[in-house]
Amino acid sequence: MEAIQFNLKERKTKVTLPESLGFGKIFTDHMFEMDYNEKLGWHNPAIRPVDDLQVHPASMFIHYGQTVFEGLKAFRQESGEVVMFRPDKHFERLNNSSRRVCIPEIDVDFVLEALKELINIDKEWIPTNRGDSLYIRPFIYGSDAFLGVKPAKEYKFILLLSPVGAYYPEGFKPVKILVTDEYVRAVRKGLGDCKTAANYAASLLAGQEAVKKGFTQVLWLDGVEQKYIEEVGTMNIFINLKNEIVTPKLNGSILPGVTRRSVIEILKEWKMNVVERDITINELVDAYDNGNLIGVFGTGTAAIISSVGWLTYKNKQMIFNDGKPGELDLKLFNELTSIHYGLKEDTHGWLMPVEQKEVVIS
Numbered sequence: 562m563e564a565i566q567f568n569l570k571e572r573k574t575k576v577t578l579p580e581s582l583g584f585g586k587i588f589t590d591h592m593f594e595m596d597y598n599e600k601l602g603w604h605n606p607a608i609r610p611v612d613d614l615q616v617h618p619a620s621m622f623i624h625y626g627q628t629v630f631e632g633l634k635a636f637r638q639e640s641g642e643v644v645m646f647r648p649d650k651h652f653e654r655l656n657n658s659s660r661r662v663c664i665p666e667i668d669v670d671f672v673l674e675a676l677k678e679l680i681n682i683d684k685e686w687i688p689t690n691r692g693d694s695l696y697i698r699p700f701i702y703g704s705d706a707f708l709g710v711k712p713a714k715e716y717k718f719i720l721l722l723s724p725v726g727a728y729y730p731e732g733f734k735p736v737k738i739l740v741t742d743e744y745v746r747a748v749r750k751g752l753g754d755c756k757t758a759a760n761y762a763a764s765l766l767a768g769q770e771a772v773k774k775g776f777t778q779v780l781w782l783d784g785v786e787q788k789y790i791e792e793v794g795t796m797n798i799f800i801n802l803k804n805e806i807v808t809p810k811l812n813g814s815i816l817p818g819v820t821r822r823s824v825i826e827i828l829k830e831w832k833m834n835v836v837e838r839d840i841t842i843n844e845l846v847d848a849y850d851n852g853n854l855i856g857v858f859g860t861g862t863a864a865i866i867s868s869v870g871w872l873t874y875k876n877k878q879m880i881f882n883d884g885k886p887g888e889l890d891l892k893l894f895n896e897l898t899s900i901h902y903g904l905k906e907d908t909h910g911w912l913m914p915v916e917q918k919e920v921v922i923s
């Protein structure tokens with residue numbers, strides 16, 4: 562791969578971030594991009610000011626959805642150091658998603674170096690408040706112009722940066738979730754375990770209808786019987802029972818979350834009985850009725866740890882912990898964010914430092 566080309570913009574004023582960042586509304590000054598074609602492979606790596614993309618109206622991803630993405634985060638620690646959380650796992654997952662929709666894989670080591678350069682250039686945009694971070698959105702799309710259905714021959718890879726706060730409008734307060742059996746998000750052997758646009762498109766109508774009814778999001782059941790609990794779409798789900806903490810096992814239609822995996826590791830270290838297994842919605846309702854259900858929480862890069870305060874399935878309305886964050890959820894939130902912000906030693910080697918260098922604009 563050639564060296565990265567730099568076309569940097571001079572900032573005349575200091576970056577000022579609003580007190581409340583929300584999610585995905587603010588973008589930094591620069592992005593990284595590179596192109597793919599069959600002759601050159603991935604080539605043309607460049608960091609340049611964020612600007613509109615040039616897209617042909619017949620670009621294949623627009624019509625047939627051949628696109629994948631990731632979401633990971635960088636944090637500014639109290640010491641001033643900048644770190645990313647498990648970026649290697651996110652780029653491995655990006656390549657897994659790509660394989661499933663015939664997108665050529667990227668060289669993870671090269672992209673990690675490019676990402677460090679990009680973050681260093683836009684480091685002023687990294688927020689410092691606990692819970693805030695720099696969200697990193699890598700994505701790839703099939704870019705050549707052709708109207709037949711087949712894998713594209715040309716692709717664009719982009720790294721986009723966005724300072725963010727809490728993902729949900731509730732902030733880090735418990736969310737209200739509706740269990741849907743009216744729609745399905747994914748089926749086994751389909752695309753459910755890939756981060757590809759199709760899964761999110763499939764979730765929109767159910768999400769919109771849930772919001773109209775006063776819910777934050779929906780909890781998806783399996784695509785065949787609508788019996789087994791799967792995930793929320795923006796986060797994986799954990800059910801905190803009296804004698805075990807259950808998260809649905811990865812079965813091909815659930816996204817293998819990096820935060821999910823980290824939480825499982827933390828719970829095991831805490832000697833808690835965390836189990837990956839199938840769990841039906843009826844088992845959850847029974848546990849609630851029998852007083853065996855302590856709470857439900859979600860995990861995700863954007864959501865971090867999010868308590869579910871209310872869960873509705875058909876006519877059954879469940880409320881956990883009086884709608885307040887659960888004790889275990891808070892403990893996990895504190896543990897993860899303490900690692901993110903360097904308040905606790907990173908004993909797992911989950912953080913990757915971003916070296917801060919002087920940026921020269923020529």
Ligand code: COI
Pocket residue numbers: 631632633794795796861862863864
């Ligand atoms: C994430 O947690 O990074 C996600 O991808 C969820 C959502 C913003 C799509």
